[in-house]
Amino acid sequence: MEGVIAGALLTMMAAATVAIAVQRNLFAVVILSGIYSFLMATVLVALDAVDVAMTEAAVGAGISTVLLLSALHLSRGEEVKPLHKPLLPLAVAVATGGALVYGTLDLPAFSDPQAAIHAHVAPRYIEQAYRETGVENIVTAVLASYRGYDTLGETTVVFTAGVGVIALLRRRRRAEKARA
């Protein structure tokens, strides 16, 4: 039953992606990307990834839509009609997709308990996380304790992005007065 729901949601996501590619009104593109993020969050819940679903819903459908609308407000809202039919990019994309499909034929079957992803370190996290950290949410335990360095690096990346946006968009008051 979960498979049927996930399959239907994935088909809707693919349809939303095609609509984003075809649509030329940029406001519609931004709203469609918000719809796509919400569908993605639902698919993630069907795949038992509840932490990731909450993050995707908050970040992808919330902050991303706000940022895109703010940037869209500062520019024109319509994309120009392309002059030539983009056949070469379409061929390149389809060829890449064919190569990827050929690559996934060797991947393990869906929900295979013997797959390599469930060996090595994941059983240790699942069995020892509550005993060693006292935290029931295994994802939080791994994120904050076992892989704390990665989270420190991620926080630094967010910090750097904030500093970068400040450096790009800060107005210099003295230059404005000099020009006026």
Add this chain to the structure above:
Amino acid sequence: MTVIAAQFTYWVTIFIAIAGLYIVIARGNLIKKLVGLSIFQTSVYLLYIAPGKLIGGTAPIYSVDFAIYSNPLPHVLILTAIVVGVATLALGLALVVRIREAYGTIEEDEILAQEAPPDAVATPRP
């Protein structure tokens, strides 16, 4: 049945990935390129998390009622990836705003036309 389910998940993920790739390389509008890039990134999240699911298991939150949990390791990696993705999107949009103020447009063709020397012949895009 699970074979079709497995391959269907991968095929839809790959379709979304190449749709995002097509939007990035075929469309000239800069904001649409950024949207296509974020679509490509989200398809990679699906590609990571789908193999971690175990049918009959539950979310990786410890409870005495359940014995089988889905793999928590991809969840951790993708949490980091989502936040890094939105940081990249914010920087990209800041660049788009500055480009708009410098050139007056966000269409790639028009920006390249403004950058080309006045006596050069404009080459058509393939």
Add this chain to the structure above:
Amino acid sequence: MKDYLVLRVIAKLMIGFMLLFALYVQFHGDFGPGGGFQAGVIVAASIVLYAIIYGLDAARTVIPDRVIEALIAVGVLVFAGVGVAGLLLGGNYLDYFVLSGDPVHGQHRGIFWVEAGVLITVFAVMLKVFYLFASRGREADAE
């Protein structure tokens, strides 16, 4: 948009609940889905709602620019500071079991402060980026 009564009343109701929900998500990240990233984004979203309804200047009076710029750095410093505290108390960098007498309680403390640092940085960055985008257009209109 503060001339519309319905929007004003609904915003007043919702902003308080959104902040409360963000704190719930932050502190219950140990027992259910949640954590610093989601909570930081939800706090930023509540202030963005306030800025949309009551105006950017009102939001800037509530949370000034200098405070936000300081908070961006404070979050990373809190995270790195937890690591240094682990060093000072005898373990390696970012060791949590030395932060308290009982190692498991030390893990609780370490995870609490680390998630708090993440919350502060994510909230401040998202809100600062929104401030910069929103004020860019208004200055362009004024020129």
